[in-house]
Amino acid sequence: MKTWIDGRVVDVADATVNVTDHGLLYGDGVFEGMRVAAGRLFRVDRHLARLAVGAKAVGIALPRSLDELRGIVEETARANGEREAYVRLVVTRGVGPLGVDPTTCERPGLFCIVGAIRLFSDEQRRRGLELITSSHRRPNADALDMRIKSLNYLGSALAKLEARQRGADDALLLNARGHVAEASVANVFALRGDVLSTPPVTDGCLEGINRAAVMDIARSIGLTVVERSLGRLDFFAADEAFLTGTGAGVIAMRSLDGRTIGSGECGPVTSRLTALHRRLAESEGVEIIAPPGGHQA
Incomplete structure (x- = not known):
């Protein structure tokens, strides 16, 4: 399982998120779950378009362009190396002081996880x-x-x-x-x-x-x-x-x-x-x- 975080792809075990990130503390953020099937990303552009709408709705400015986000998803999926995989692209409100006020977070957080998911046997x-x-x-x-x-x-x-x-x-x-x-x-x-x-x-x-x-x-x-x-x-x-x-x-x-x-x-x-x-x-x-x-x- 691989993760893109802070500009590089690492093993999930080596990825860390700040404990004061409002995505962790308050569920303040948006995400997309995407699918790699037979080595292909399924409808990634539609997922990213939906992510952009969700981010706008909750008042988060995406930290990268949609083209850059697409590149991050593809880079992480390639690094994971599996032809069947699940991709989770996450945008958080970002690190901030304790308290629910979103305006205290200076910049959004961003990471992408690629690995296996098995909801049903x-x-x-x-x-x-x-x-x-x-x-x-x-x-x-x-x-x-x-x-x-x-x-x-x-x-x-x-x-x-x-x-x-x-x-x-x-x-x-x-x-x-x-x-x-x-x-x-x-x-x-x-x-x-x-x-x-x-x-x-x-x-x-x-x-x-x-x-x-x-x-x-x-x-x-x-x-x-x-x-x-x-x-x-x-x-x-x-x-x-x-x-x-x-x-x-x-x-x-x-x-x-x-x-x-x-x-x-x-x-x-x-x-x-x-x-x-x-x-x-x-x-x-x-x-x-x-x-x-x-x-x-």
């Missing part, structure tokens, strides 16, 4: 995930807009903890109105017939890069894709359901709150979307790590 991917409905709620957008990938993931961590303590793989989170927002760290989809539904971002979900990719793929194979408010009943009535995300990829839901979804197995449409999403990830983007015996582009 091969067995979980084969059989599909068992989810529970979390007691934790996503906040309304006027309280905290979930389109901003901030460093504060306490709600997601508590939802995941609740799921694991109840013997499930992951959790579905509702918003204050009782509509489905997303899973702990992934977008959600429900298929009924040839209609694929996913919650709108106004219901408290992240405007996921992989969510958008799967929506495009689904349309290309003849599915009708709609963004609409969903309840738990929509998942109980679904023929198939699945999660999407950078770390999750595309992974089936087999049950929710002990009720089987569809056949209780990864359905044919989910399997097809999984394969097509993987194919897209393997074909898009600049090749940064050449295949064995190959030549880097």
Whole structure:
């Protein structure tokens, strides 16, 4: 695992962050999680564009241009050397005195981590995930807009903890109105017939890069894709359901709150979307790590 920090790439064990960084103390910062698939960075420019919007929303001036940030991501991924990897680019408010006041931080912090991430095992991917409905709620957008990938993931961590303590793989989170927002760290989809539904971002979900990719793929194979408010009943009535995300990829839901979804197995449409999403990830983007015996582009 490699980290870019203070202008150089080092092993993670050799990287340090100041304990008075407001990103650590208060979760004050933004990040992007990106994917290296078959040696290629998947939709890095879209991730960086979203990072820029998030930074603007919380009032952090990015310390480098988007081109420079892209170079940092590529440099760190190359140094890590793995053709399958997860990239986390983090921008913090920066070092400052104790106290939540963001104006006391002189300049933003920046680091990039590249390594392995395994949210779910091969067995979980084969059989599909068992989810529970979390007691934790996503906040309304006027309280905290979930389109901003901030460093504060306490709600997601508590939802995941609740799921694991109840013997499930992951959790579905509702918003204050009782509509489905997303899973702990992934977008959600429900298929009924040839209609694929996913919650709108106004219901408290992240405007996921992989969510958008799967929506495009689904349309290309003849599915009708709609963004609409969903309840738990929509998942109980679904023929198939699945999660999407950078770390999750595309992974089936087999049950929710002990009720089987569809056949209780990864359905044919989910399997097809999984394969097509993987194919897209393997074909898009600049090749940064050449295949064995190959030549880097």
